[in-house]
Amino acid sequence: MMNTVTKNDKTHNRKIDIIDSVSSTLEPKKRVFVDMDNVLVDFGSGLSQISEEVKNEYEGRLDEIPGLFGLMKPVPGAIESVHKLQKHYDLFILSTAPWKNPSAWSDKVKWVTQYLDDVFHKRMVLTHRKDLCQGDYLIDDRGKNGTSEFDGEWIEFGSEKFPDWDSVLVYLGVK
């Protein structure tokens, strides 16, 4: 009798798995945009590798230091989190690069290629007008460059409600 119940349970669970996988392919995934600086990329980890002399030279415009973006490490939990999100959401990077630091534009592509090419390959928007992009969520630490005017929901990374990646995963139902 026990064996029958176990077998029936397994068959039932398998049916549910099949229904889940079919419905997930039929329903379009919600679109999530992810900012880079201080969301995926730890801005401070790049600065700590720059000499005081260069920092003084670029005071007030540190994001214009050539090659700075290539030195930055991932924010804790970011890499694992976007891999989890990728299974349930349509993911894109939505970032701004400094207009007066052209190397930052290419450094950002290189950074994504190095750390997250399997998630964001050819899925990257660099703009000063994030409000022009259409999606369901935008995970961003600042309201600048159109973020606060974004049509979908702004998940304010680093805020009291979303202090880290774990809290974002819980909110998006992935944890």
Ligand SMILES: [Mg+2]
């Ligand atoms: Mg940012």
